Amino acid sequence: MTPTDMKQPDTDTGNLTDGFHLIIDALKLNDINTIYNVPGIPITDLGRLAQGAGMRVLSFRHEQHAGYAASIAGYLTKKPGICLTVSAPGFLNGLTALANATTNCFPMILISGSSEREIVDLQQGDYEEMDQLAIAKPLCKAAYRVLHAEDIGIGVARAIRAAVSGRPGGVYLDLPANLMGQVMDAVEGEKTLVKVIDPAPASIPAPDAVDRALDVLKKAERPLIILGKGAAYAQADDVVKAFVEKSGIPYLPMSMAKGLLPDTHPQSAAAARSLVLKEADVVMMVGARLNWLLSHGKGKTWGDKGSKKFIQVDIEATEMDSNVEIAAPLVGDVGAVLDAMMKAMGDDWSKPAEGWLNAVGEKKQTNLEKMAGRLKSNAVPMDYHGALGCLREVINDHPDTILVNEGANTLDFARSIIDIHRPRHRLDVGTWGVMGIGMGTAIAAAVETGQPVLAVEGDSAFGFSGMEIETICRYNLPVCVVVFNNNGIYRGVDVNPTGGPDVAPTVFVKDARYDQMMAAFGGVGVYATTPDELNRAVREAIASGKPTLVNAIIDEAAGTESGRIGNLNPQSVVTKK
Numbered sequence: 001m002t003p004t005d006m007k008q009p010d011t012d013t014g015n016l017t018d019g020f021h022l023i024i025d026a027l028k029l030n031d032i033n034t035i036y037n038v039p040g041i042p043i044t045d046l047g048r049l050a051q052g053a054g055m056r057v058l059s060f061r062h063e064q065h066a067g068y069a070a071s072i073a074g075y076l077t078k079k080p081g082i083c084l085t086v087s088a089p090g091f092l093n094g095l096t097a098l099a100n101a102t103t104n105c106f107p108m109i110l111i112s113g114s115s116e117r118e119i120v121d122l123q124q125g126d127y128e129e130m131d132q133l134a135i136a137k138p139l140c141k142a143a144y145r146v147l148h149a150e151d152i153g154i155g156v157a158r159a160i161r162a163a164v165s166g167r168p169g170g171v172y173l174d175l176p177a178n179l180m181g182q183v184m185d186a187v188e189g190e191k192t193l194v195k196v197i198d199p200a201p202a203s204i205p206a207p208d209a210v211d212r213a214l215d216v217l218k219k220a221e222r223p224l225i226i227l228g229k230g231a232a233y234a235q236a237d238d239v240v241k242a243f244v245e246k247s248g249i250p251y252l253p254m255s256m257a258k259g260l261l262p263d264t265h266p267q268s269a270a271a272a273r274s275l276v277l278k279e280a281d282v283v284m285m286v287g288a289r290l291n292w293l294l295s296h297g298k299g300k301t302w303g304d305k306g307s308k309k310f311i312q313v314d315i316e317a318t319e320m321d322s323n324v325e326i327a328a329p330l331v332g333d334v335g336a337v338l339d340a341m342m343k344a345m346g347d348d349w350s351k352p353a354e355g356w357l358n359a360v361g362e363k364k365q366t367n368l369e370k371m372a373g374r375l376k377s378n379a380v381p382m383d384y385h386g387a388l389g390c391l392r393e394v395i396n397d398h399p400d401t402i403l404v405n406e407g408a409n410t411l412d413f414a415r416s417i418i419d420i421h422r423p424r425h426r427l428d429v430g431t432w433g434v435m436g437i438g439m440g441t442a443i444a445a446a447v448e449t450g451q452p453v454l455a456v457e458g459d460s461a462f463g464f465s466g467m468e469i470e471t472i473c474r475y476n477l478p479v480c481v482v483v484f485n486n487n488g489i490y491r492g493v494d495v496n497p498t499g500g501p502d503v504a505p506t507v508f509v510k511d512a513r514y515d516q517m518m519a520a521f522g523g524v525g526v527y528a529t530t531p532d533e534l535n536r537a538v539r540e541a542i543a544s545g546k547p548t549l550v551n552a553i554i555d556e557a558a559g560t561e562s563g564r565i566g567n568l569n570p571q572s573v574v575t576k577k
């Protein structure tokens, strides 16, 4: 059915509207113009009518990827990304992405159609029966259900405000099937819509908190700034750069904060990570949490217990003291806080002592030199350094390209090897280290920014969302996927110790032709065995903007267990005879 031959609800008369139209009008009124979805009962017509009303409606092959796309759209735009699903199974497929959005502080709204309340609540076995609201609640920031057409405007407004205000996150909006068809007077309906005024009100730090933080920072002998993806999300790029440069303090970017200042910036301490974490005496966290990625702010990564003071800038007050004592909490928006700090610093701010800057510089130089030699590797089959060395040059030459990255070795090597030059140009597995974000993230990055996208994917990681390359081809998006094909998870060399017919649990089909998958959907598929072939294929993809998949053959023995986080694997101590 096309929008033209669909039964147009009585809105043709101009007097009536219905749930479908009110939902679309409520979103559009709030400048939300893109929906990431998988169609089906009861939301198929919602997608059709939304497209008919001028919205961009992108259909995926699986809701999880529509959800990841919506969440990254939210991260990139500061407006909630919308994922639309059918009831029970579709809703559950979208839920991983909703929970991931909440964990990563990305604003998104999962809108799911649902079955009839009267039947669900009596557990009478409705089509796709499930109490979706109850299931969503613990996994998101807020969850709402709308039962009456006249409440759609308020429901959408509440969802938007909950997603973007304060610490952003995932919101669930439950829309039962019979809501869509409810009819009401069009003029009255329009009056029920709500334009959300100032959805994320500015959050300004208290002046005494600024003075306290400045006091701590002034006394530092070996200060360090850590920039996290909250700082990138804030889109206060100029203020962040000005503050870092005025302070003269070395900074460490968390993975998705790379590019907030270009990775080539002289104050970047990325290549001196272990030294700065251990040696710094005052650490200023800016939109970053002291979670597992920072060893919870304690232990041997951080040197002697009690030897450090933390300043923390975060929009969420309860983040303070979550792992260690925060000597100077600065609760507020990154932009507002750093602006206030700069004003308070005045014109006579003294930069950190030479001794500290030199120590950081020397460590950095040693690591950069160590790396530089390995990046020239021309080994065939390729090792990670040889393959990533050439992708690093491609990004240096095309700094507007957005890098999407997942895998284990593929992730960890790419993070340190590929320099990022622009804010929000590196999107990855985030706080959970979740595999499967790849294609959804790449699609949303291309759709929301119009920039070329390079997705560097482990072969396992790619498999989680690989079918979405059809979506990439269908919408003709400028996405180049490079699959680092090492025949498995971490490595392709494990063997079944019993000698039985099954391969080891981490091993895939050898020499799989991922490139032919892309060709099957009309995209460009390239099989690359050398850094030269890889380099050429990716440059051509960026120049042409055509959907491309490069199957990059990597030495199956080159990786290590879990990349750089192998220490998190529990080890069996029992030897069975």
Ligand code: OXT
Pocket (backbone or CB within 6 Å): 255, 270, 271, 272, 273, 274, 275, 292, 293, 294, 367, 368, 371, 406, 407, 408, 409, 410, 411, 412, 415, 416, 417, 429, 430, 432, 433, 434, 435, 436, 457, 458, 459, 460, 461, 462, 484, 486, 488, 489, 490, 491, 559, 562, 563, 564, 565
């Ligand atoms: O200072 P030192 O000397 O220590 O050196 C550091 C830096 O200073 C230096 N450095 C540099 N040197 C020179 N030049 C430059 N530019 C430079 N930059 C840095 O390098 C070192 C290291 O620096 P780094 O990387 O910054 O520091 P480090 O110590 O690594 O940082 C610690 C962490 C924790 C911050 C960092 O490691 C990190 O961010 N890690 C994230 C890890 C992560 O999230 N991993 C993904 C999960 S792994 C696992 O769970 C996987 N699964 C299971 C699974 C998952 N995840 N999800 C789902 C839904 N289901 C299952 C699976 C299935 S991975 C996986 C698939 C894997 O197989 P693939 O085929 O996809 O991938 P391959 O492994 O390639 O086969």
Ligand code: ADP
Pocket (backbone or CB within 6 Å): 103, 104, 105, 167, 168, 227, 228, 229, 230, 231, 233, 234, 254, 255, 256, 257, 286, 287, 288, 289, 290, 291, 293, 313, 314, 315, 316, 319, 332, 333, 334, 335, 430, 431
């Ligand atoms: P990373 O993984 O890069 O270290 P995290 O996701 O752990 O980053 O932390 C991001 C933090 O940024 C969260 O605690 C979140 O509350 C905070 N945050 C998000 N947006 C803002 C903002 N505009 N201003 C200040 N803090 C923010």
Ligand code: MG
Pocket (backbone or CB within 6 Å): 458, 459, 460, 484, 485, 486, 487, 488, 489, 490, 491
């Ligand atoms: Mg692999």
